[in-house]
Amino acid sequence: xxxxxxxxxxxxxxxxxxxxxxxxxxxxxxxxxxxxxxxxxxxxxxxxxxxxxxxxxxxxxxxxxxxxxxxxxxxxxxxxxxxxxxxxxxxxxxxxxxxxxxxxxxxxxxxxxxxxxxxxxxxxxxxxxxxxxxxxxxxxxxxxxxxxxxxxxxxxxxxxxxxxxxxxxxxxxxxxxxxxxxxxxxxxxxxxxxxxxxxxxxxxxxxxxxxxxxxxxxxxxxxxxxxxxxxxxxxxxxxxxxxxxxxxxxxxxxxxx
Amino acid sequence: xxxxxxxxxxxxxxxxxxxxxxxxxxxxxxxxxxxxxxxxxxxxxxxxxxxxxxxxxxxxxxx
Numbered sequence: 158x159x160x161x162x163x164x165x166x167x168x169x170x171x172x173x174x175x176x177x178x179x180x181x182x183x184x185x186x187x188x189x190x191x192x193x194x195x196x197x198x199x200x201x202x203x204x205x206x207x208x209x210x211x212x213x214x215x216x217x218x219x220x221x222x223x224x225x226x227x228x229x230x231x232x233x234x235x236x237x238x239x240x241x242x243x244x245x246x247x248x249x250x251x252x253x254x255x256x257x258x259x260x261x262x263x264x265x266x267x268x269x270x271x272x273x274x275x276x277x278x279x280x281x282x283x284x285x286x287x288x289x290x291x292x293x294x295x296x297x298x299x300x301x302x303x304x305x306x307x308x309x310x311x312x313x314x315x316x317x318x319x320x321x322x323x324x325x326x327x328x329x330x331x332x333x334x335x336x337x338x339x340x341x342x343x344x345x346x347x348x349x350x351x352x353x354x355x356x357x358x359x360x361x362x363x364x365x366x367x368x369x370x371x372x373x374x375x376x377x378x379x380x381x382x383x384x385x386x387x388x389x390x391x392x393x394x395x396x397x398x399x400x401x402x403x404x405x406x407x408x409x410x411x412x413x414x
Numbered sequence: 415x416x417x418x419x420x421x422x423x424x425x426x427x428x429x430x431x432x433x434x435x436x437x438x439x440x441x442x443x444x445x446x447x448x449x450x451x452x453x454x455x456x457x458x459x460x461x462x463x464x465x466x467x468x469x470x471x472x473x474x475x476x477x
Contacts, residue, residue: 379434
């Protein structure tokens with residue numbers, strides 16, 4: 158659909174000595190052209206490639222020794238995972254993510270995966286140039302709201318990790334499953350809540366039982382209270398938990414089923 | 415193992431409720447578990463009776 162690869166020489170003003178090599182990855186050609194025009198008017202910035210989809214982007218980051226990648230959030234359905242793949246192929250590249258509107262969860266996920274900056278499409282041209290130079294130097298570019306999100310995520314994660322670091326070494330998924338069991342959810346409901354299959358929940362429960370030395374859901378709930386496994390986690394809201402008419406709740410079981 | 419005021423006969427059936435605090439479970443409300451079981455042991459302990467019960471059945475009351 159897009160023939161968006163451009164020769165680097167076409168994007169660089171003559172007579173300059175560019176030092177920052179940049180790749181633009183954005184599905185909107187007109188937006189790429191606008192950014193390229195702004196950046197290539199700077200003598201120290203060179204746009205070495207433009208891409209319109211993830212495949213092209215992966216190819217270009219592998220082939221070119223670029224310093225920086227502008228990566229559009231909407232370029233692929235799984236942009237956070239794409240960032241991880243890009244950094245696997247080009248570990249030195251610094252990534253600035255372009256979003257229409259910043260969202261807390263995505264922002265935190267991006268920075269966890271190694272992104273250095275996040276900007277919105279409404280950024281002013283002079284700020285865009287400053288962003289490129291700062292990120293190229295290894296600094297981070299994020300607005301105050303984004304910083305608050307990261308700090309909050311850091312604090313929350315620190316609290317959540319406490320039980321996992323204890324003697325039982327329960328991971329995040331296991332703690333989510335324990336939380337479901339403690340609320341009386343069935344395996345199917347837990348699976349739906351955490352986005353996995355019922356079989357995965359069963360398998361995880363077996364591991365949990367082994368780790369804790371218990372044999373059923375009641376023991377798990379009692380152990381959760383006794384060992385304070387979930388004490389530092391934020392409270393889970395009801396959501397899908399409303400029982401339907403005649404729903405008796407979870408049945409006892411000596412196996413994870 | 416439960417502590418009760420009066421001794422219970424081994425083999426007798428019991429019904430029990432356990433209220434688990436919301437704060438320790440990371441949920442908005444306390445969780446109630448109702449169950450039934452059989453007494454397998456009963457011994458005096460600190461002026462009360464310590465009763466060991468085999469749990470036959472239980473149900474989580476949804477929060």
